[in-house]
Amino acid sequence: MKAIIQRAYGGPETLEYTDVPMPVPRADEVLIRVHAASVNAADWLLMHGEPYLVRLAFGLRAPRIAVRGRDAAGVVVAVGSAVRRVAVNDEVYAEVNAGSFAEFTVATEKVVARKPATLTFEQAATVPIAATTALQGLRDAANLQPRDRILVNGASGGVGSFAVQLAKAFGAEVTAVCSTRNAELARGLGADHVIDYTSEDFTAKGRQYEVIFDLIGNRSLSDCRRALTPRGTLVLSSAAGGRLLGPIGRILAASALGVYSRQSLRPLVASASATDLDVIRELIDSAKVAPRIETTYPLSRTADALHHFGEEHTRGKIAISIWDGVTAGPG
Known part of the structure; x- marks a missing residue:
C-alpha cells in the first residue's frame, strides 16, 4: 500500500x-x-x-x-x-x-x-482529535455549565473551532480570541464576542470568565488568572514551550499554583474515545457542530x-x- x-x-x-x-x-x-x-x-x-x-x-x-x-x-x-x-x-x-x-x-x-x-x-x-480534545476540555476539565462565560484563546484553529461550537451547544456565552482575518469565521462558529489579539489583550480588558480554554499558551499564567473569576477554571491545552520540555514547565507551574488558589488550573491531556466520538457524531448529525x-x-x-x-x-x-x-x- x-x-x-x-x-x-x-x-x-x-x-x-x-x-x-x-x-x-x-x-x-x-x-x-x-x-x-x-x-x-x-x-x-x-x-x-x-x-x-x-x-x-x-x-x-x-x-x-x-x-x-x-x-x-x-x-x-x-x-x-x-x-x-x-x-x-x-x-x-x-x-x-x-x-x-x-x-x-x-x-x-x-x-x-x-x-x-x-x-x-x-x-x-x-473531527477525531480536535473535537475530542475540545469536548474533554469543556465537559471534563472545565465542567462548563449553561450561561457560563468562556473565553477560547485560539478560536479559529482546529480545536478552537470545535470548542466555540461545543460551548455554544452547551449553552455558554462564548468569547473567541483570534486574528483580524478570522473574526468573521469565529462569529460564524457562534461566538458571542470576538477579541482581535492583534489589537487587544484579553487579559488586560478587565472582563472575567468562568472558564478560559487556552489553546495557544501566549499569555502568562498570572495574566490568564487575572481574567478568571475568583473560582474560575483555566484549561491548558497548548503545546507551547521549549524544545526540551514543551508545555511541561507550564503544566508544572500551573499544578503548583493551583494548590494555593481557589481558581482551578487544569492541564488537559485528551484521550481517544469511541464513546466521545459517538457524542460528537450526534451533535454533528443534529447540525449543532460542523468541521x-x-x-x-x-x-x-x-x-x-x-x-x-x-x-x-x-x-x-x-x-x-x-x-x-x-x-x-x-x-
Missing part, C-alpha cells in the same frame, strides 16, 4: 511517499481502508520529535512507528476475532495510534466509531500539507484525501 513514512526526525522534507506492507489487525483491532485523514499539531510535533522528552516514548533517534498520521475516516475491511461492536463495511472515523497517512490503517475497537452520516470522509477525518476545512491535499502531497500547517495560521483543519488520482489504491 502507499503511505507517508518518516525515517528520521525533522521537517516536512523528511516525509516519504512510498510503498509499505499492509498492517494486519490483532484480535481487538479493525483494519480500515482510509478514505481521508487530517493534520494535527501532534503530527507536526512528532514529525520534529519535539519536545525532546517525547522521544522517550516515540523513539530516541528516529520515530519508532514510521507511518505518520492520527486522524482517519474510512471503511472497515476486516476485524479481529475479539471485535464485537464494529463490522466489515461500516463507515467509521477514529483517532488511531499512528498510521492514518496511508491507504490502510489499524485501530483498536475502543477508539473506532460510526462516521457521522451527514459528513463526507474528508470532513469526518478532521471547518481550510484546504485538502492528496496523500502524495502530505509533506506540503504539513508545511502549510507549520508556516501558516490554519483556519479550521487541513484534510488529506487518500484516493488522489496518483494512486488508485487496491480494488
Whole structure:
C-alpha cells in the first residue's frame, strides 16, 4: 500500500511517499481502508520529535512507528476475532495510534466509531482529535455549565473551532480570541464576542470568565488568572514551550499554583474515545457542530500539507484525501 513514512526526525522534507506492507489487525483491532485523514499539531510535533522528552516514548533517534498520521475516516475491511461492536463495511472515523497517512490503517475497537452520516470522509477525518480534545476540555476539565462565560484563546484553529461550537451547544456565552482575518469565521462558529489579539489583550480588558480554554499558551499564567473569576477554571491545552520540555514547565507551574488558589488550573491531556466520538457524531448529525476545512491535499502531497500547517495560521483543519488520482489504491 502507499503511505507517508518518516525515517528520521525533522521537517516536512523528511516525509516519504512510498510503498509499505499492509498492517494486519490483532484480535481487538479493525483494519480500515482510509478514505481521508487530517493534520494535527501532534503530527507536526512528532514529525520534529519535539519536545525532546517525547522521544522517550516515540523513539530516541528516529520515530519508532514510521507511518505518520492520527486522524482517519474510512471503511472497515476486516476485524479481529475479539471485535464485537464494529463490522466489515461500516463507515467509521477514529483517532488511531499512528498510521492514518496511508491507504490502510489499524485501530483498536475502543477508539473506532460510526462516521457521522451527514459528513463526507474528508470532513469526518478532521473531527477525531480536535473535537475530542475540545469536548474533554469543556465537559471534563472545565465542567462548563449553561450561561457560563468562556473565553477560547485560539478560536479559529482546529480545536478552537470545535470548542466555540461545543460551548455554544452547551449553552455558554462564548468569547473567541483570534486574528483580524478570522473574526468573521469565529462569529460564524457562534461566538458571542470576538477579541482581535492583534489589537487587544484579553487579559488586560478587565472582563472575567468562568472558564478560559487556552489553546495557544501566549499569555502568562498570572495574566490568564487575572481574567478568571475568583473560582474560575483555566484549561491548558497548548503545546507551547521549549524544545526540551514543551508545555511541561507550564503544566508544572500551573499544578503548583493551583494548590494555593481557589481558581482551578487544569492541564488537559485528551484521550481517544469511541464513546466521545459517538457524542460528537450526534451533535454533528443534529447540525449543532460542523468541521471547518481550510484546504485538502492528496496523500502524495502530505509533506506540503504539513508545511502549510507549520508556516501558516490554519483556519479550521487541513484534510488529506487518500484516493488522489496518483494512486488508485487496491480494488
